[in-house]
Amino acid sequence: MTARVGVVTFPGTLDDRDTQRAVRIAGLEAVPLWHRDKDLKQVDAVVLPGGFSYGDYLRAGAISRFSPVMESVIDRAKSGMPVLGICNGFQVLTESHLLPGAMLRNNHLHFICRDQKLRVENADTAWTSDYEAGQEISVPLKNIDGRYVADERTLDELEAEGRVAFRYLDGNPNGSLRDIAGITNAEGNVVGLMPHPEHAVEPLIGTGRTDGLGFFTSILKKLVNA
């Protein structure tokens, strides 16, 4: 028996099929979820994949946040269901206030696509337990609205509680405050990050690294061994 991981498709989502593939490669069952459906089809966890939902018009993630599927995701996340937001998914999570802060246009104003080195700062979340704290990984980064901002108090709080989950290494690619690449909620079930672990799961594809697979094996362990 394996666990079911829902992958949400909003209009304009791009990485849903890649994320489903990553979920399957890790040995989980991928369940497509449609933005108009409140029904989460009895999934055990949800990934909000990358893309440009609603074209990222207005603000990245701002319109998707109000979709029927998000009502259910927000409810279940609050009662502990693991949720991972990647890139646009992270933006949806901040717009939904499941995670604090906001994402803004990169400080250099360009879209940037590159192989990005990260440090896993918190290896105790639902999505990072297969990494070691302090482990360095490289996964693709690709966005134009990737600059993480929050007020000083929130940032201090995140740091103090160990909720900065990932930090950029070897150069901050977008002006994110305190080099933050991803964060977690206090319970560790909701995690968001800008880089794309689902694009680093096969040795032949993309950058040729598989450093992103750990996200999906982490959740497999959590759900199946729980």
Next chain:
Amino acid sequence: MARVVVDVMLKPEILDPQGQAVQRALPRLGFEGIADVRQGKRFELEVEGPVDEAALARIHEMAETFLANTVIEDFTVRVDS
């Protein structure tokens, strides 16, 4: 039909690279004397029916929950004359 304008600007403490890029380009284009530039968004809403207090209150709510992200942005609502 009446027009209501919602202006959304980044909060002053948030870095505005777009505004900065504009400001930095100005001297090169021969425009001096602009000390600062901030770039924001302007929404023009065509409102059906009367723009009374109730309507404005609703638009205010719309701006607060949707048009602006108040974590990073301030906004103003006004009827266009």
Next chain:
Amino acid sequence: MARVVVDVMLKPEILDPQGQAVQRALPRLGFEGIADVRQGKRFELEVEGPVDEAALARIHEMAETFLANTVIEDFTVRVDS
């Protein structure tokens, strides 16, 4: 220092995908009665020195050649009070 505001909007005949996306989302969020939404840019310029005719003329030129792309956009310049 005085503030001059330049509003840049897409010309009426030009497609405004952003405004459309906002408008289409509104009913779903429970906001009815908005017939149209156009989204544009707002620039706030902090001007050194007096904002006299000459200064406004220069800002007008700046808007025309740089802040707006007049192939697809219209703009207005006004002193913020």
Next chain:
Amino acid sequence: MSLDTVKHAAETPEDAQPWAELGLKEDEYARIREILGRRPTGAELAMYSVMWSEHCSYKSSKVHLRQFGEKAPENDALLVGIGENAGVVDVGQGYAVTFKVESHNHPSYIEPYQGAATGVGGIVRDILAMGARPVAVMDPLRFGAADHPDTKRVLPGVVAGIGGYGNCLGLPNIGGEVVFDACYQGNPLVNALCVGVMKHEDIHLAKASGAGNKVILYGARTGGDGIGGVSVLASETFDDSKPTKRPAVQVGDPFQEKLLIECTLEIFRENLVDGIQDLGGAGLSCATSELASAGSGGMRVELDTVPLRDSSLSPEEILMSESQERMCAVVEPGKVDRFLEICEKWDVIATVIGEVTDGERLEIFWHGEQIVDVPPRTVAHEGPVYDRPYARPDWQDTLQADDANALPRPQTPQELREQVLKVVSSPNQASKSWITDQYDRFVQGNTVLAQPEDSGMVRIDADTNLGVAVATDGNGRYAKLDPYAGAQLALAESYRNVAATGARPLAISNCLNFGSPEDPAVMWQFAEATRGLADGCLALGTPVTGGNVSLYNQTGETAIHPTPVVAVLGVIDDVERRTPMAFREEGQLLYLLGDTREELGGSAWSQVIHDHLGGLPPKVDLEREKLLAEILISASRDGMIDAAHDLSDGGLVQAVTESCLRGGTGARLIVPDGLSAFTFLFSESAGRAVVSVPRSEELRFSDMCGARGLPATRIGVVDGESLDVQGHFELPLGELRSAYEATIPSLLA
């Protein structure tokens, strides 16, 4: 103003009509009257004028393009040839691939961001209309001088537009070109390519048949932007002096296009369409007349039903509007409901606007009155054809006599070293990552190779590892020196780039960017280039599947260099066998494949060091190209090489620099006997590649080359932290890297 109906037109034969303003020639207008047996209505005139424009009708190029069909090599892989939205090639395992390259040059000069963005949008819809899922894009680009102020306006906008649109669609950008040359000042070339994949049975064609079938327009609402834009713009010399005549450009909505893609693919999956056509240049005029012309019956359209963004549009404007993100489908009545349901699911507006009739006419109605009644073929497929006069210009001999091989060469090792640094850091040779990092190359999770590799490669089946590779190339300098050879060199380079990654070249697409066809010298360049390309494709066995012609690329009297851009598509059975370009393993042996001659005409060296263009381009030997490709493919399949990089502009030193920097390793090179270090490093002889061979494979590899008669010269070894040309100079990798990487950012950032 009363409506100009068919009836009214018949009754008022003498009414003056604005045919000249719409770009028609007097005899063309006379021909329309002859076809119809009366004067055209305003709506008919609008349709004919856009459809008979150069851009839509290919009236100046048709007579030359015919060779692509006439000289086409026998090739079982070609499933759909020239004439459809895009050609389709069989790549095995039941898969078919479609690809095409198209220009959006003129709009991109006027409004760089939107011009380039809508260029991507247009080519993607062409691919989608064939029944395929778009899987990748590429963007061959050309700009004016790198340090010209206008390049700073045009380039960032174009790049942001291509990225903004393509990234938002979720299409990996896997390659392209960036070339700077003063000849493109005021006339940048923005070409865009899209590749799509489908199963054989999913191929769709643009034709309307089956009386009673419904015509459905779906996608964006029709607006007043870009009326006559693409077709008129691309069909006349752009004239700086008349800014007021600038037609409105179109704004793209990539989000809408993404929905259109997903919606259309779902419609295909349920087998709901009989015929389908995208709306591009000439909008509804084009879609309705082409669908009807290619089908068996006629078509009747109620123009009032077209969803509008601006209710004040006239019927003529609706017919000419080039609003983006629209498609037109022909659907059996029983399937209409399901079709509309799927559109609703994706928030795509869809409207039945007419139906296929058993007549022979395209009939269009407005408020119940007939405003168009034409034989559709005369609009879409039987437009005017010109055999324009052409003549070899008298300056051609002078240009060719100005031999680049006679230019002063570096005299000392120090000077040679300096010139190497200058060439690899010149805008055309320097790293383009400032540009390409603005494109998503990872999305869809199937990208095996992307820029700066020789060709882009995507996996198309995750179970079997089947993949395709595509490269695009063109060299306007070579083509200026000799358009026939220049076109073949573009073909050869692109072919070689595909083979260098281990894929087998199958077919080509092309975009022919030239000046005004009304200039006999330009027309001669065009005739020579098409002849060269057709002969070349026959020799290499790679048919032309389609392409695009962009004429009138000139400012005033000055035409751009003739710039045929060639895209070659190849297939690889197992992407795991692909050959990347990076030198990685210290100790591996470097072999130069092919012959190096003194060939500096049109070279990067002559441009960078002497600002010179003259002489003859490198000699073309297509038999040699074939042999080289076979060797590269065998070597990849049998695991004999770890890296390969083709040699083109900049010569050997450029290729070795790129492979070293990519892998982060140095190389020690030994100048072979009989060659000067200068020629060894800078010559641009075609038909060459450099490969990195593991020592354990050396014997097998050199035996294979020997047995097949391909010259293979051992030129050095992967080693150290510098580019060391032994006995001449040494360049630390760090110095080389900063020179190579700093140029473009410092020009543009």
